[in-house]
Amino acid sequence: MSATQTPVQAFHRRVHDAIHDARIRANFRSAMDGLMSKRRTAFADWDLERLRELGAAIRQRALTRLPDLLEELERNCQANGIRVHWAETDEEACHIILDICRAHDARQVIKGKSMVSEEMELNHFLQQHGIQALESDLGEYIVQLAGETPSHIIMPAIHKNTGEISELMHEKTGTEPSRDVDYLTAAARSQLRERFMQADVGISGVNFAVAETGTLCLVENEGNGRLTTTVPPVHIAVTGIEKVVERLEDVAPLLSLLTRSATGQHITTYFNMISGPRRDGELDGPQEVHLVLVDSGRSGIYQDDELLETLRCIRCGACMNHCPVYTRVGGHAYGTTYPGPIGKILMPHLLGLEATSELPSASTLCGACGDVCPVKIPIPRLLVRLRREAVEGDGQHPGMVAGHGVKRRRWEVAIWRLWSWLHARPGLYRAGIAAATRFRWLQPRRLGAWTRYRTAPRLAPRSLHALMKARASGGNPR
């Protein structure tokens, strides 16, 4: 991105590049088709609607009591021997983690998958301070080798096909080129295995943090999460404050929804419940466990009941898998840590609307995301809400989201005012359409961006109003 581009221009540039990249288009299309079909199969014999209601209720209940639950979580984690840290910003979170690493003289960190750490750009930060952080999730590992960021929240390297991954691994690690996925996986596995043993600190994310018991739940398929959280002497779990749930019994339905929605699995290969460091007499596990709770803009959403629903998200990625826009442009085009529909409604809170004002508009409001969301986040409604935030904020409507009113343009306001003035006056409207249909040959053939890809719709000789009026007075409607 060049320095002179505005965030809006940069977004359109990335979209343009992605749309015209045949490989990106093909990789996402086939991957998303596969994920959609897996989800359909996974829920085939379930009462999905009831389960979604339950999931939504559990998450909403947790959010409603968020401050209390976070305190309860802290108390119970501490009772389990987990040290709890609070970070208001990404920067604070990075420093907390750096301090823990330094206290242990850590040089090498092994990481399990964590989108919050992506938000924080933790790897880059640690690198700057002389600490190497290696991603151990296969997708994250590939993305790190390529020097990229994840393009999907659960399948970070989904933008690459096997051939591209083979080339990358050959170039960066000397692995023999191969289209055999098992071979490539085994090669990555053996490279990673050594690093697990050498790592001074393991850093992971958290899927659910249970307030009642002080338990950190981690959902994964590769075993890298278990190794990250058990082999190194220190484990740091980092998570957004919204991941807390009230009770242990809340976890089962959420887990069912998460894995089925995400990958179509009934359960993942690994499900870790971390309840503290190694205890006396235990043979394995870390000596220290830390939990870093990151706010980073989330509590700002808390003041608005409608926007709050955004925080129900359990990060399954189903909304992006089913999004016709995401499928066309891929994850990187969004330019944000979280892409797709959830990114469009979450990132404006984390970054402000100045940087993200184009995201809520980049949707047809088709509703596919809201339909599949396992916790029933009304994503289309929230997109409209954020569109409103982006153009309102004129004093009469104080906005809730940072950067509100950033898209308000005087000419656009004037157009909508003129439009509403005309459409709120039926007599004038009828006169207007009578003139438009009568002088339809004056209709321009080109209508800006519309006619770049389509012909213009043609004005009818007589409007429905005119036809029905003629009919009411005994004329022929045709």
Add this chain to the structure above:
Amino acid sequence: MNATDKRYPEKPDQVYFFGTCLVDLFYPRAGVAGIRLLEREGITVHFPQNQTCCGQPAYTSGYHDQARQVATVQLDLFPEPWPIVVPSGSCGGMLRHHYPALFSGTAHEEKARDIAGRTWELTEFLLHVCGARYTDQGPPVTVALHTSCSARREMAIGDAGRRLLAQLGNVTVVEQDREEECCGFGGTFAVRHPEISAAMVSDKVDSIVAAGAEQFASTDCGCLMNIAGHAEKTGKPLAGEHLAGFLWDRVRGADRDGTS
């Protein structure tokens, strides 16, 4: 929610017809056809001349004051307790699902809720409320059906359009790949994000053509002008029309009422 979970009203003697602004200006034939299909069921159709637009363009663009201003006018169109039939899932969805929110906390809240509760999309109304039965009068033809996202998801009309078409003996309805995927219209989205929209509509046209249809019928005029307009622009052999017009053309020969 799907169509079978909904509670449809008893078949009424009279209904209101909310034509929508796109039908008014570009596809009035579809509006007339919708009205004739309702009349064919023995229903008296009232077309309030003061109707303009549901307000959706401003609403989805974030200009809710302007949307409310226009929507307020529509609230006065339907004084009798008759159902309101809309030949569009999208505008129907605006009345049914967004009016209550738009007028929440205002003096018009109750009126908005009343209107929302009796708004129906045309094809679901024909099938589920009227129990329409059709005898095909047209020549053999192969078509695809495009059910708009708002009809499918917001109005949950289910397979109403498909079931009406299935009654037509000479009509073969093909199923296109990814039928549930959006065509890329999205109102102002099509001009704000023209490249994404174009990629979507191009795929939609290709999948309909690949399914073996040379024409398609749509439940919404927005999708219709997007899909048919793209096909025309790119020279692909695909014509489109509103489902109401298509149905009326197939069955009107049986009625011979002489006016159309």
